[in-house]
Amino acid sequence: MTHWWNEPYRLIQTNLREIDVALNPKILIKKVKDFDANVLLINVGGIEAFYPTELEFHHRNIFLNGDMIRDVLEEAHTHDIKVVGRFDFSKSHRYVYEAHPDWFWLRTDGKPVVYNGLYHTCINGGYYQEYIFKILEEALNKYQLDGVFFNMFGYQVYDYSGNYHGICQCLGCKKRFKVMYGKELPKVEDPDDPVYKDYIEFRHNTVEDLTKRVYEFIKSHWPNVGVMFNSKYSDIIRMEVNRAIDRPQPEWEHWSGEQAKYARVFGKGKPFHSAVVYFIDIPYRFVSESQGCLGLRFAQQLAEGGNLDFYVLGTLDQEDTKGYPIVKEIFRYHKKNECYYKDLKSLAKIGLLFSEETREYYGKKNPLDRYIYSFRGAYRMLQEKHHPFDVIYSSLLKDEGFLDELSKYELIVMPNVACIDNEIADILDKFVERGGSILATDNTALYTSKGDPRGEFALKSLGVSALNFIKEDMRSSYLRVEEDMEGFQDTRLIVLDENYIYASLKEGAETSLRLIPPQRYGPPEKCYPDIETSNPGIIWYEYGKGKTAYLPWRIDYLFYKHRLEEYSKVFNLIIEKLLRSGRQIITDAPPQVGVTLYRQISSRDYIIHLVNFSGNNNTAYYNPIPIFDIRLEINTRDEFTSAVLLKMGREIPLESENGNIVLTIPKLDLFEAVVLRKE
Numbered sequence: 196m197t198h199w200w201n202e203p204y205r206l207i208q209t210n211l212r213e214i215d216v217a218l219n220p221k222i223l224i225k226k227v228k229d230f231d232a233n234v235l236l237i238n239v240g241g242i243e244a245f246y247p248t249e250l251e252f253h254h255r256n257i258f259l260n261g262d263m264i265r266d267v268l269e270e271a272h273t274h275d276i277k278v279v280g281r282f283d284f285s286k287s288h289r290y291v292y293e294a295h296p297d298w299f300w301l302r303t304d305g306k307p308v309v310y311n312g313l314y315h316t317c318i319n320g321g322y323y324q325e326y327i328f329k330i331l332e333e334a335l336n337k338y339q340l341d342g343v344f345f346n347m348f349g350y351q352v353y354d355y356s357g358n359y360h361g362i363c364q365c366l367g368c369k370k371r372f373k374v375m376y377g378k379e380l381p382k383v384e385d386p387d388d389p390v391y392k393d394y395i396e397f398r399h400n401t402v403e404d405l406t407k408r409v410y411e412f413i414k415s416h417w418p419n420v421g422v423m424f425n426s427k428y429s430d431i432i433r434m435e436v437n438r439a440i441d442r443p444q445p446e447w448e449h450w451s452g453e454q455a456k457y458a459r460v461f462g463k464g465k466p467f468h469s470a471v472v473y474f475i476d477i478p479y480r481f482v483s484e485s486q487g488c489l490g491l492r493f494a495q496q497l498a499e500g501g502n503l504d505f506y507v508l509g510t511l512d513q514e515d516t517k518g519y520p521i522v523k524e525i526f527r528y529h530k531k532n533e534c535y536y537k538d539l540k541s542l543a544k545i546g547l548l549f550s551e552e553t554r555e556y557y558g559k560k561n562p563l564d565r566y567i568y569s570f571r572g573a574y575r576m577l578q579e580k581h582h583p584f585d586v587i588y589s590s591l592l593k594d595e596g597f598l599d600e601l602s603k604y605e606l607i608v609m610p611n612v613a614c615i616d617n618e619i620a621d622i623l624d625k626f627v628e629r630g631g632s633i634l635a636t637d638n639t640a641l642y643t644s645k646g647d648p649r650g651e652f653a654l655k656s657l658g659v660s661a662l663n664f665i666k667e668d669m670r671s672s673y674l675r676v677e678e679d680m681e682g683f684q685d686t687r688l689i690v691l692d693e694n695y696i697y698a699s700l701k702e703g704a705e706t707s708l709r710l711i712p713p714q715r716y717g718p719p720e721k722c723y724p725d726i727e728t729s730n731p732g733i734i735w736y737e738y739g740k741g742k743t744a745y746l747p748w749r750i751d752y753l754f755y756k757h758r759l760e761e762y763s764k765v766f767n768l769i770i771e772k773l774l775r776s777g778r779q780i781i782t783d784a785p786p787q788v789g790v791t792l793y794r795q796i797s798s799r800d801y802i803i804h805l806v807n808f809s810g811n812n813n814t815a816y817y818n819p820i821p822i823f824d825i826r827l828e829i830n831t832r833d834e835f836t837s838a839v840l841l842k843m844g845r846e847i848p849l850e851s852e853n854g855n856i857v858l859t860i861p862k863l864d865l866f867e868a869v870v871l872r873k874e
């Protein structure tokens with residue numbers, strides 16, 4: 196059976212305030228239609244029931260008069276618009292707390308968490324474990340909702356103001372932790388405490404368990420209701436891309452694309468999208484992002500085959516509508532071209548690995564600096580050198596049959612993937628044995644999945660046999676480049692900072708780049724090297740039918756921080772060597788252009804997206820600067836007879852060179868999509 200969510204769609208979320216329950220359904224639906232959206236996500240229950248509930252502990256919105264949900268559903272369905280109900284069970288009211296204090300979060304000082312009069316619930320209390328099923332049953336029996344979405348489903352240790360409330364100490368948490376781990380619940384988040392490491396797992400497993408129960412409950416009674424979660428127990432993967440004014444800079448302008456790349460692989464064919472938040476931050480919910488920002492987020496979703504998802508606080512009657520034109524333009528484009536946005540399969544030959552264990556157990560209290568910046572540096576180098584790539588979460592590797600899934604890739608990139616368990620190491624070694632390649636950096640494979648140092652490398656496929664020493668302060672070091680290294684005619688030096696890992700080489704390993712250890716950098720009279728070494732910057736190794744490159748330093752992290760072109764040049768050279776069938780896209784596009792490569796399974800068409808990031812400058816998002824006459828060469832043996840630009844709405848000439856397809860994009864504004872067809 197085909198469900199509505201298996202066709203491309205455009206969603207608008209009106210995240211209603213309690214006063215908005217008095218809205219006019221006809222006006223709301225008209226505005227949704229003005230955006231060319233065909234799915235509306237609207238508040239139904241949880242903190243406030245936006246409908247006349249009969250349940251004692253489901254707080255009826257005090258502004259409710261009549262039945263808004265019934266009226267919205269009727270109007271929406273008349274216009275063929277699907278309605279997804281939003282539920283937020285993370286908080287409730289004082290009278291519920293006074294009747295059932297055991298349903299609520301308990302701080303280490305014995306107090307509940309109260310924010311603007313609302314009490315935080317706990318996922319292990321009776322509200323989440325039992326009562327929410329009554330709420331769902333009532334709402335889904337009463338209304339023909341087409342889907343459900345759950346907000347803030349999990350452990351909320353912070354409130355909206357960013358106040359930290361610590362580990363919940365409620366009886367539900369204590370009992371369950373004791374049953375699952377035989378230990379007392381920790382009181383402090385200490386990343387080096389083994390009990391806290393268990394607690395991280397506990398949090399994950401209890402959320403997953405409840406998600407599964409909710410999913411199965413809904414599917415067993417209302418199979419046509421689509422469930423939206425960022426979980427394997429969902430029909431639709433939904434994430435969110437937003438700004439936070441206190442978030443450490445630099446801005447990560449690829450966040451939307453990163454989420455889409457993750458969601459597509461993780462969802463294994465399920466529809467996915469990230470809610471593009473209209474406002475600039477939670478404390479300023481009524482001021483719009485610039486059109487440049489909203490446009491770039493949506494373009495990245497489109498480029499990965501995501502659906503469109505736009506989120507406003509309140510109704511569509513906003514005081515600031517400066518962002519609307521670009522949203523409408525992109526929604527209109529998607530409506531016109533939606534036949535190209537289904538059934539898409541990524542043709543990327545590179546998988547960029549993201550390790551959840553490394554983020555948690557190696558990242559500790561500073562995952563950005565300890566791990567995520569390395570991931571982002573690798574992401575950015577791939578993107579700027581126009582390599583199509585996917586993002587693979589490490590937990591997927593253990594899924595049955597995923598090793599075969601991996602075989603579609605020629606290269607797995609592992610940026611500082613410190614934590615890795617033996618099973619995953621084994622899977623990755625097998626991948627290389629069968630002919631795949633790995634590019635690994637820094638601490639990769641040096642820690643267990645729980646963050647304990649191994650003292651050796653878990654991957655057999657790397658060209659290093661023993662770990663000798665990790666030096667953490669390499670300030671003022673360099674790597675010397677060999678004379679014949681391509682693209683380095685005018686420099687022999689690469690900046691090396693942060694870590695360097697001294698390791699013994701396996702027999703047969705080959706090396707490139709030489710370490711010049713820390714130099715005197717003052718006074719000028721003393722600034723010259725007196726020691727150079729043969730310690731390598733790249734270690735090449737052949738393993739089975741495949742090949743690996745290991746860089747015992749932080750190339751990705753350093754690129755993220757400093758953007759020096761030598762890093763991306765070296766990274767790119769390694770990638771070109773490791774891709775058996777060569778690079779997929781050859782182009783003269785500047786680094787501000789990202790390229791994705793998909794095939795529509797049913798039509799066999801290729802769809803290639805180019806996204807123009809030139810409007811972005813850290814937290815500023817201007818309109819992108821148009822780029823003209825971009826040459827695009829696609830390395831493929833598939834044959835095509837025509838090329839159509841979807842955004843421009845015209846056909847362009849298609850040529851063949853060196854057996855590759857060659858075309859020229861006359862003008863690139865925010866994005867373009869090229870469809871290659873064989874007629």
Ligand SMILES: [Zn+2]
Binds near residue numbers: 366
């Ligand atoms: Zn609790």
